[in-house]
Structure formats: C-alpha cells, structure tokens
Amino acid sequence: MKIIVDYDRCEANAICMKVCPEVFEVRDDDNLYLSTETPDESLRAKVMEAVRRCPRQAISVKD
Amino acid sequence: MQLSDVDLYNAENWVEGVPHEAFRLLREQAPVFWQEVPEADGKGFYAITKYEDLVAISKDPSTYSSWRGSTMIRDLPKEDLENTRTIMLNMDPPQHSKYRKLVSQGFTPRMTAALEPKIRKTTAEILDRVTPLGQCDFVRDIAAELPLIVIAELVGVPLEDRHKVFEWSNKLIGFDDPEFGNTEEVGKLAAAEIWMYANQLAEQRRKDPRDDLVSVLMMGEVDGEKLSEVDFDSFFLLLAVAGNETTRNLISGGMRALLEHPAEWKRLKDDPSLLNPAVEEMLRWVSPVNHFRRTVTRDTELRGQKLREGDKVVIWYPSANRDEDVFPNPMHFDVGRTPNNHVAFGIGEHFCLGANLARLEIRAIFDEVIRRMPDLEFAGPVRRLRSNFINGIKEMPVRFTPSPAVAA
C-alpha cells in the first residue's frame, strides 16, 4: 500500500490526522506530513477511512 | 404524510421548521425525488436526500456542475447567471481550483488560530453588553454580532461600517421573507451596494496594504495571476453572505436545541469537555444551509433514476445529516455523539472554506454562555425565517440571572 497526497488540493485541515494519526500529521507550519508513505497493512482500514473522509479528496492509495 | 404531500420548494412549508417528516419519507421511499417548481422560477428538480448521494455528488463536479446553472434552485436569466459565475461557489474545476488555492491561503489552520484571541475577546465583550440586563434577543444581541465582527476583522471592514454590511447581507439572503424586503430587486440592490463597498475597500488596500485578508488577496498570485477587481468584489460578497447568516443561525439554532433538550443542556454544563462534540452535534442538528443545487453535465444514472444533461439536482444537507444509514438514532440530539461525520459544511470541491473559523466562533460563544448564563431560558416565542435555503431564526427572546460585565 502506497499513499499519495495531492498537495495542490490538501488544505491542511487535519481531518486525516484525526482518523489515522499513525500516518498523517499536520504540523504548526500548516503542512501535512506523512510518517510513512507505505504504512503497514494493519493500518489499511484507517487509511481508507482517511481517504474517504478527506473533504478535499487529496489522498489516494496505490496497492 | 404521503409523497404526494411533499413540497420542498414552497417556503411556506419551512415556516414551522425543517420538514423532517417529508425528508424521512423521501429517504425511505424516493431518495431521488422529482420536485415541481412554479413555472416562473424555471424547471423542476431532483431532490437528493441520502447522505451517500450528497457526498458522491459533491465530490464529482465534472458530472454535477456548480457553474452551469449556478448553485441556487431558481433558474436565472443569462445575464444574471453570468454574474453569479464570478463567485467561486458557482465555479467548476479547473477554474475553481485556481481560485480556491489562492483564497485558501487566508484560511489555513494557522491563519484561523491567529484570530482566536480576537474572537475570545470579542465574545467576552458581546456577553458583557447583555449579562447585566437579565434578558435579551439571543439572535440580535448575541448570535449575530460575532460572525459580523469576525468577517469585518478578516477582510478589514472598519467597525463603524459593519452594520451596513449586516443589513445588506440580510437583504440578500432573506428575499423569501417579507420582513426583510421580499423582492428580488431589493436583493439585487443590496448585492450592488456590497459590490461597490468592496470595490472601495480593495482600492484602499491596494494603495495602503495591511496584514488583513484583503491585502493578502490583493497581493496573492496563482500561476502568476493576481485576483482581478471583479474577483475580489465577488469574494467579498461571498464572505459577507456565506460567513454571516450561516454562523449566526448555527449559534441561535444550537442554543435553541440545547434549551429544548434540557437533559443535554445540563449534561454539557456539567461536563464542559463535551463542548467539541456538542458543537458538532449542533452543526448536524441545525444544518444552517438547507440546500445547494448542481446541474447535470452528461447523461448518467443515480439509484436507478436516469438523469439527463441539463437536469437540476438539489442536495439537502439537513436530510443527509439525519440519514438513518449513517447516524444511529438520528432524531436524537446527543451532545456526546461520536463519531459524527455530519456534512453541514458540505464536502469535496466546495467544502466550506470557513469551517474551522466557524467552529472557533461557535466554541467561543458557547464556552462563555455556559459559564456566564447557565440558567438561560426562553422568554418568548421563537420566530423563524421563512426560507427553504437557510434554516434561520429571526428572533429568540431569552432571560437569565443578571451578572456584571467582566472585561475591563
């Protein structure tokens, strides 16, 4: 599983971080950071929830 | 109630409250429901009432356009339609994406957080003016003030002008309510006045930039392009409307919900750590914006219903927010509800730009009200706005034990 963020669409509102803090982190500089682009399979459900919940459709996942 | 009794368009059916019974029926029996509209206002539309459909439509602007027929139900004459397209709310990608990128610079978490001290201070001052009185109109004296001042602050409207902007925005939104001037002419005039005002303001900031949003927008660029004068005036108009009525009505409607659910009101007062989920529940419950429209750009299908290019679909936020498939016990107001993935701010391409700012304002108000007016109660009838677009309250008399002002 590989996470791709479209930083042109991301507005750093940190909704993904609330869903899956293991992977997504919005820092004080108003930017989104990924702790890893290829998280463990055990996080798949949470990551997919973040994909769905991101209001800006900025996250996608490649298998 | 039967399907043949449903009329979502007639503002008369919204006077007593949001027609939740009709929505429940539609979700159950006709989630893509054909709604006629009086001929003078144009074609009928498909009413979309399920959460899942609202989300899918909002996330698919290439099939469901905000640009083709604007986002209002009523079909507009060509010239008016073209005017509305200068507002980002009524744009599609890629044009919309460009604007969004530019103006969202003014609404990042950091920009929003920077406004917090000012919002807290303003809120304390607003309460100071009413707590000694023991009674007030919650709408005019409390809910209306903060959003106005915040927008004024955001765009740099001098304090002495803010009631002008207040009056214009009332006239713009309330065109279905006789009290605010029921003609479209009044609305158009108000828009023109806001427009002219914005123009002057932009002119001043171009000459004399400051650190407010106006100046940021005047200086900002996307792909080497700056906002034009028309763009700026439109954005100002959008903020004056989108950021004002919505937040005001959430605050009034949220207070009303708490007073009508005394056990929940008490629960929140006893445990202020519930403030965040309570705010989300107020958003779900009140859903200040009732609907937006999209126009279908190519033949498609939704839940087995064929949609043709040019058809109108109207997505209903209060209905999605009480969808039984998403929210357990949706007709129950629960200040501790988690999870609560409501769509009061929309989702997708046009997801509310001011969502975090609005949350900050709402939290600030209720934080103060809980502490300083814990025995607040109704002191007269609640009067609602007659509108199928905004879930609004015009007047809500309340009383409470007087207490002295606290700010210096």
Ligand code: HEM
């Ligand atoms: C409780 C308060 C609010 C509610 C319920 C609300 C609701 C909404 C909704 C549902 C949309 C989506 C429109 C669509 O999909 O066509 C929207 C868009 C928008 N809102 Fe809000 N809003 C609120 C407060 C604010 C505030 C405080 C501001 C600004 C200061 C604001 C600025 C905007 C703007 C600029 C858009 C258009 C975004 C775009 O077209 O990309 N809103 N709002």
Ligand code: SF4
């Ligand atoms: S939820 Fe979407 S827009 Fe928000 S920070 Fe995450 S990726 Fe960015």
